[in-house]
Amino acid sequence: MRKINVFDTTLRDGEQSAGVNLNFQEKLEIAKQLERLGVDIIEAGFPASSQGDFSSVQAIAQTVKGSSVTGLARSLERDIETTWEALKDSAEPRIHVFLATSPIHMEYKLKMTPDEVVENAVAAVKLAASKFPQVQWSAEDASRTELPFLARIIKEVIDAGATVINLPDTVGYTTPYEIGQMFKYVSENVSNIHKAILSTHNHDDLGMAVANSLAAIQNGAGQVECTINGIGERAGNAALEEIAVALNIRQDHYQADTGIVLKEIKRTSTLVSKLTGMVVPSNKAVVGNNAFAHESGIHQDGVLKNKETYEIITPELVGVSSNRMVLGKHSGRHAFKDKLKELGFNGTDEELQKIFIAFKDLADKKKEITEEDLFALMTEATVGTAIAHYELETLQVNYGTINIPTATITMKLPSGEVVQEAATGSGSVEAIYNTLERVIDGPVLLTDYRIQSISGGRDALAEVYVNVKYDGVESSGRGTAHDVLEASAKAYINAVNRTINRQQYNQKLTKSVNV
Ligand SMILES: CC(=O)SCCNC(=O)CCNC(=O)[C@H](O)C(C)(C)COP(=O)(O)OP(=O)(O)OC[C@H]1O[C@@H](n2cnc3c(N)ncnc32)[C@H](O)[C@@H]1OP(=O)(O)O
Ligand SMILES: CC(C)C(=O)C(=O)O
Numbered sequence: 001m002r003k004i005n006v007f008d009t010t011l012r013d014g015e016q017s018a019g020v021n022l023n024f025q026e027k028l029e030i031a032k033q034l035e036r037l038g039v040d041i042i043e044a045g046f047p048a049s050s051q052g053d054f055s056s057v058q059a060i061a062q063t064v065k066g067s068s069v070t071g072l073a074r075s076l077e078r079d080i081e082t083t084w085e086a087l088k089d090s091a092e093p094r095i096h097v098f099l100a101t102s103p104i105h106m107e108y109k110l111k112m113t114p115d116e117v118v119e120n121a122v123a124a125v126k127l128a129a130s131k132f133p134q135v136q137w138s139a140e141d142a143s144r145t146e147l148p149f150l151a152r153i154i155k156e157v158i159d160a161g162a163t164v165i166n167l168p169d170t171v172g173y174t175t176p177y178e179i180g181q182m183f184k185y186v187s188e189n190v191s192n193i194h195k196a197i198l199s200t201h202n203h204d205d206l207g208m209a210v211a212n213s214l215a216a217i218q219n220g221a222g223q224v225e226c227t228i229n230g231i232g233e234r235a236g237n238a239a240l241e242e243i244a245v246a247l248n249i250r251q252d253h254y255q256a257d258t259g260i261v262l263k264e265i266k267r268t269s270t271l272v273s274k275l276t277g278m279v280v281p282s283n284k285a286v287v288g289n290n291a292f293a294h295e296s297g298i299h300q301d302g303v304l305k306n307k308e309t310y311e312i313i314t315p316e317l318v319g320v321s322s323n324r325m326v327l328g329k330h331s332g333r334h335a336f337k338d339k340l341k342e343l344g345f346n347g348t349d350e351e352l353q354k355i356f357i358a359f360k361d362l363a364d365k366k367k368e369i370t371e372e373d374l375f376a377l378m379t380e381a382t383v384g385t386a387i388a389h390y391e392l393e394t395l396q397v398n399y400g401t402i403n404i405p406t407a408t409i410t411m412k413l414p415s416g417e418v419v420q421e422a423a424t425g426s427g428s429v430e431a432i433y434n435t436l437e438r439v440i441d442g443p444v445l446l447t448d449y450r451i452q453s454i455s456g457g458r459d460a461l462a463e464v465y466v467n468v469k470y471d472g473v474e475s476s477g478r479g480t481a482h483d484v485l486e487a488s489a490k491a492y493i494n495a496v497n498r499t500i501n502r503q504q505y506n507q508k509l510t511k512s513v514n515v
C-alpha cells in the first residue's frame with residue numbers, strides 16, 4: 001500500500017476564500033485540530049504577505065509538533081528570508097516557493113520570458129535550499145504549461161535543491177485523464193525526478209478537484225494538497241475529507257492510503273465551518289448533514305435490513321455518531337414502525353396503520369416530522385384525547401410607546417372551562433407569555449424564541465418557533481398567523497400541549513406495562 005502525504009492548505013489557500021479572515025487564535029485552534037487529524041504538512045500561511053500571517057505561521061510552527069509546518073513564498077529573496085524568520089525554529093523547517101510556468105502567466109502576469117522564469121526559479125530554490133532542509137517548489141498553473149518546458153524547469157529546480165515538486169491545476173481547468181497524463185509525462189521525462197516527491201494541488205472550478213487529485217495519485221503523486229470542506233480560492237480546493245475517505249474506502253482500486261485519523265474528520269469539518277463562517281452544504285460528501293441520512297422508504301427499509309444496502313461509508317468511520325432515518329413524505333412503514341418502537345410504541349397493528357395514515361397526511365403538509373409530532377399522532381390514535389388541551393380563544397394586546405404593554409387573553413382550559421387573564425410585560429410578547437403563565441397550570445420556562453416570515457411581502461405569514469421547559473420536559477412549539485403576536489401566543493400554547501400529549505402517552509405506556 002503506497003502512503004500518500006497529506007499537505008493541508010486550509011490556513012493558506014483555504015483562507016483565500018472570499019469573505020474568510022481568520023484571526024491568530026482561530027488559526028492556532030485549526031492547526032491543533034489538523035495535527036489531531038494526522039495531516040503530514042500544514043501550510044500555515046504566507047509569512048511575507050502580512051505581519052498577521054507571519055505571527056500565526058511562527059506560532060503554529062512553535063506549537064504543533066505532530067505535523068510539519070510550512071509557509072508560502074514567492075520567488076523573491078525577501079519572501080524567502082521572511083519565511084525563514086517565521087519557520088527557523090521549527091523541527092524540520094520547510095518552505096513552499098512558487099512561480100508560474102504557463103505561457104499566459106509568464107507573459108502577462110510575470111512579464112518574464114521562459115528563460116527568465118527558469119533562471120528566477122533556480123535562484124529562489126538555491127537560496128531556499130541554503131536555509132531549509134525541505135524545499136517544495138510549485139509550478140503555478142502547471143496544467144496549462146507546455147509539457148517540455150515543465151519537464152525542463154522541474155529538472156533544473158531539483159538540481160537546485162527542491163525536494164518536493166508540486167504541479168497545481170491552479171484554475172481548475174484540467175480533467176482526470178489530462179492530469180494523469182501530465183504526471184506520467186513528468187515521471188517519464190525528468191531524469192532526476194526520483195530525487196523529489198511529486199505533489200498534486202487542484203481547484204474545483206469545474207467540480208473535478210477531488211477526481212483530479214485521485215487521478216494524479218494513480219499516476220505517481222506521493223503528496224496531495226487539499227483543504228477541509230474544500231474551501232479555497234474561487235470554487236475552492238480539493239476536499240481533504242473526500243480524498244482521505246475515497247482512498248480508504250476504495251483501497252482495492254487505488255492501493256494507496258493516507259495517515260489521516262478518519263474519526264477526527266467530522267469534528268475538524270465542524271470547527272473549520274464554524275470559524276470561517278463557511279456553511280457546509282447538507283449534501284456535501286462525507287461531512288454534510290445529510291451524508292448519512294436516509295429519507296425514502298425503500299432505502300430506509302434496506303438499511304434496517306442491512307446497512308450495506310445503502311451505506312458505503314459507516315458514519316462512525318468519520319466521527320459521526322450514527323446514521324439518521326428522516327421521517328418525511330417519502331418514508332414507508334418499516335422505518336415508521338422502527339421509529340415508533342424507539343419512542344416506546346407498543347400498540348396494535350391496527351393502531352399503527354391508523355397512525356401511519358395520519359403521518360403521511362401530515363408529512364404532505366410539513367417538511368420535517370419531529371418526535372413531538374409523532375407523540376401527538378400516537379396520543380390521538382391510542383389515548384384518543386384531543387391534541388389541543390389549552391385553546392386560545394381571544395387575544396388582545398395594548399401597546400404604545402408611552403404605555404406598559406398589557407395582554408388580555410381568553411383561553412379554554414383542558415377541563416373545558418373558559419377563563420380570562422391579563423398581565424403586563426416589558427414588551428408585547430413578554431406580556432402575552434406572562435398572561436399565559438397565569439392561565440397554564442405549572443411554571444413554563446421559555447428557552448428559545450425564533451421568528452421568521454413564511455413568504456415575502458408586507459402580508460407575509462409570521463411563523464414563531466419556541467422551546468419551553470414545562471413540567472420538567474423540554475418541548476418545542478410552532479405557531480403561524482398573520483400577526484406576530486398571535487403566532488407567538490400559538491407557538492407557546494402548542495409547546496405546552498405537546499408536552500401534555502407526550503406525558504399522557506407515557507402514562508398510558510406505564511399503565512399497560514404494569515397491567
Ligand atoms: C495561486 C496562488 O494561490 S498564489 C498565492 C496567492 N495568495 C495571495 O496573493 C495572498 C497574499 N497576498 C498579498 O497579501 C499580496 O498580494 C502580497 C503582499 C503578497 C503582494 O502585494 P503587492 O506587493 O501589493 O503586489 P500585488 O499583489 O498587487 O501583485 C503581485 C506581484 O507579485 C508578482 N508575483 C506573482 N507571483 C510571483 C512569484 N511567484 N514570484 C515572484 N513574484 C510574483 C506579480 O507579478 C506582481 O508583481 P509586480 O508588482 O511586479 O507586477
Ligand atoms: C501557490 C500554488 C500552489 C497555488 O495555490 C495554486 O497554484 O493554486
Ligand SMILES: [Mg+2]
Nearest residue numbers: 013170201233
Ligand atoms: Mg491554490
